[in-house]
Amino acid sequence: MGFYDFVYGIAAGIFMACLVLVVQTSRKSVIRSEFTGLVAESTVRRHPIQRRFLREVGHQTYVMKLNGYLFFGSIVNLENKVRDLVDAEAFGRRAIRYLVLDFSYITGIDFSAAEAFQRMNRILYSKGVQMILASVVLSSEIGKGLQMVGLFKDPDENDDVPTPKIFEDLNKALEFCENELLTAFNRRSSLLAHQKKAQPQSMAVPRPSTPPVTFPSETAFSSPRREYLFQAATTALTEGDALVPSKWQNFSQPLQLILQTFRDLTNKNEDFWHRAVPYFELREYAAGKLLYSRGDEPNGFYLLEEGILRAEYELDQGSYHESIVAGTTCGELPFFSETNRTSTVSAEKDCRTWLLTPEKWRKMQEECPEVARELLKIGMKLSAERMNAVTSYVLITAS
Template sequence: MQKFVYDPLGYIPAVILGLLLNLLDAISYGMIIFPLNVAPFQDLGPDGISMFFVSCIVSQLVISLGGSAFKGGNETVVARVGAENRDAVLATTILAYALSSLMTGAVFMALGYFKLGSLIAFFPRHILVGCIGGVGWFLVVTGFEISSRMTREFTYSWETFKFLFFDHHVFALWSSAFGAALLLRVLQQKIKHPFLVPTFFMVVPGIFYAVVWVFGLDWAMLRAQGWVFPLPEGHAPGWQFYSYFDLEKTNWGAILETVPAMLALTFFGILHVPINVPALGVSTGRDNVDTNRELIAHGWSNMISGGIGTVQNYLVYTNSLLFIKSGGDSRVAGVMLAAASVAIFLIGPWIVGYIPVMVVGSLIFHLGMDLVKEALWDTWGLVHHLEYLTIALIVIAMAAFGFVEGIFLGILLACVFFVVSNSRKEGVRFSCTGESAKSTVRRVYRQQKFLRQVGRQIYIFKLQGDMFFGTINKVEKEIQDVFSRRRWKDNPIQFLVLDFSLVRHVDFSAAEGFGRIRRAVQRYNVCLVLAGLDEEGEVGKALHMVGVWGAGAGAGLGEGHGHGHTVAGEDKYPTQSFPGLSEALEYCENCLLESYYRTRESTLEMAKRKRLMEVANQDDSNDMLSPDSEAAHFFSEHMQNSPRKSHLFEAARETLHANERPFPHPINLQQPVPSLLAAFHDTRENSVDFFLKLSMYFERRTVLAGTILWRQGGAPTDGIYLVEDGTLRSVQEFQDSGAIRRSVEVVLPGTISGELGLFTGNNRMSTVVSETDGILWGLSQERFQKMIKDDPTLAVEFMRVAMSYSAERLNTMAAYAFSLS
């Protein structure tokens, strides 16, 4: 009983309100489907209303019977076209409307089926606002045409101005409608209630009928003078418009000419659904409304409307919200509204002969002014001045040249605005030298010190966003500036690192720009290093296509030791490529460290020869090296007129002789003392005896590749590991916006891992895996506690040494984290 009697009775107020809204829309939009001021359409106002109701009923049923998530949505129709010559013109026009509906339905269906409901979000909002403002202006012009009973096309001319303002009768006709629309706008400023507009358009015709009754005015006279619409001839039924279909009389050439207008109407319909549907979902408390489902429902609605010969339709936010809020939030209520609309359709369009023109005119004026206000008034001061200029230009173009032309101008301006706005975005997130950003490889102290001194020979650019023809020029200029005479004189570089990890897309113009950068790098004998690239990725393929890098460059993608490739066989410094920035920086650092170790070996050779010469009592230092010796060749190479080589040599020599504390010769020392010296000798001043005592607490352990030493979150029972031989990999996992990300650190021989867990007792912050077979020396928690008990002074000094080492490592990790930001 409740479901079949009481609930439907409760929907009646909402159905009455929805029917009133449909009548108001039918009077306004239905009456402008055909240009009533142009022959042979003067008498087709009732047919437009009938077509509106048919389309409205179809859409109401599709939505209410489950096509949409909204159980009681409401629809409207927007269509406008012009033509010439009676039977053929009517047959062509009515078929064009049906084909336009089919086209719109097909587009809606395709967008929903391929899950492209969010596609409209990529279209600039201010362009959409401009199109809406242009439609508003068309409605204002249509209001003048209908309310003045204009019999010719509206033009911006002196003749039109004289017709509207110098003919007192015409002026009274349109000014009464315009005045009613202005009165409604004033009332809206005072009264904020959703039922104001429906109530207003119920009261105005009531006042009109009261005046006619009080003064006994003749209806035929009112129709003749243009105050009331004429009666349809012969009391034609609502389905009379079907008699206009005639394929034999259809002008197919004219149909083809209307295709641009069909596309424009389709585009305008597409603009509304992805905007109205989410807005209605928010207002009715329906989160996560499936826009693609709504597009498919609109596709079916328009396909059926086109199939039965009527016009387009789409869900209207305001009408649907009023209907739902008034109790029509039910599929039964939607079906009841469709049934009531069918009843009005069957009654026939004779009711048009008793509708005051001023009511229709004022409603059209109201709708038009509302849209123009939304576009030109509400946006003033809220959008950028260039965006506002774009909105105004679209409105002016639609008013001056036409609806289709305005739509195309909007699309063109959207493209221009996209290029201009995106070209202003910074393609370079930041740039720095290797002094600020370092790899995550855990190195011995002297290597770290050397790299700090020569790190400025590595220059890093972290790129971001979409690289296209609008942004590449600025990026290229910023990179080329590194090679300007002023910058090059102050800081000649050896490696140029380009990090593409935040780059989403590279078009052909941008790829060509990177090709020019590569050629510039070659001229300066600089090695180009690419980071964050995937051979199969879109960015990697784009750069490969123009020869910036090739398949051979990926030789070391897995290990971080890529050997690059020679794109043009004469390259002295081939392009290198790596999957991440840390691997790229590791490669650059390893190349620089080669100079350090060559200097170290040559220094040892010089010292040896010097001792031999002292034994032979040869005092001439110039004879210290023979011209053919390796050391002589090395120093002659690095003392040539090359700022980069001289800088490397001086930094290596300074690192080797820093603090006048030469590295102890480990020939007579047993492991782990040499490894302890490599790790800690330069951090604090400690004698070899200190490291000999410390080594007594370390225990040797051999590991195989893939051995997990500890896992992230585990207890630090294993203590600390010192690497004698092999490589460890420390992997830290963390969540970022629901995604699991990893930070990887490489631990090389002569370094330690796990000191923070040993000293603090906190759980492990990372998982450490042996990357290769290796030899480790471990200091467990138990052995460390024994050291504290047996020799507290040794334990305290060891903690200081280890924490000094950790501080240096944390600085390196902080610099790398900065490079990722």
């Protein structure tokens, strides 16, 4: 009799220990940290007008970094948080368009937690919010667990809820969100350009009265977000247009590129920067071409007119990359500080650049010292801007 009582006691003890573990674990939130797109930005170097637009609409991207093991006890807090985000009252105050869930610190997931992501995806879709999963690889244990519940199954006629987007890291997920938001900006830019050409040059460009841009994930619930994108794009383009006189369009390269790239960094006019033109030389690179490697001596300061460059960094916190798009610069810090390259840069697409070589830089300092000093100040401002962006990204990924 005592033997059976002893076995029952052990079984009861194990059951109570498991129960206590589940209760304690469920009380601890799996949400490690939260950010909006105003703080969590990708490492893509973008045109100043595009950055201005993204700063205005960054709150429509919401990032949650998850932590720990996801199971039926811990997933409840996350699901409740998602429901709170799209709650009618909260959604009216801060409507979001993209919810990015970062799995960098997730150690595992069980079947019930994976099914919860199905429910959350449906809830988000009903509000026109797109679920995005970052740091997820389909071949990993977590990816396989999510596939088992059909989270990535193509929608059919009986279920039109789209599957979440997945990316291998947070940077790519943020870049996707920014590119999607910039779709509205680009369409608005095309419309404004068309309207401007269709009327006399002496007339002011009126505020467009066409309907807001529609995104695939939009529903009837999200018209305020579409309207906000419409207004933000128009404002950014109008302010940018005021900073870009129409006469600049008649200038030959690289003067036009210099004026547009440096306009937020200097108050010097076209007559001043015209003196810098002879020191820049055209360089074109085919996709895949290596411009320079980490540790190399600086071979010049680049202004990117067309194409995309890819810069890869190796830091103590890990490796990351950034895309450098047209209308931006590359290689300013090592060039002006005369230090070795800190990254490896190659052409992701066919590129057309204007290069200031060390020889031409020394010649500019001798022949046009005022232009050289102004360019040096701009180089330092650009370096400070990039260092802030890199530091912010590193802190976010480590938080």
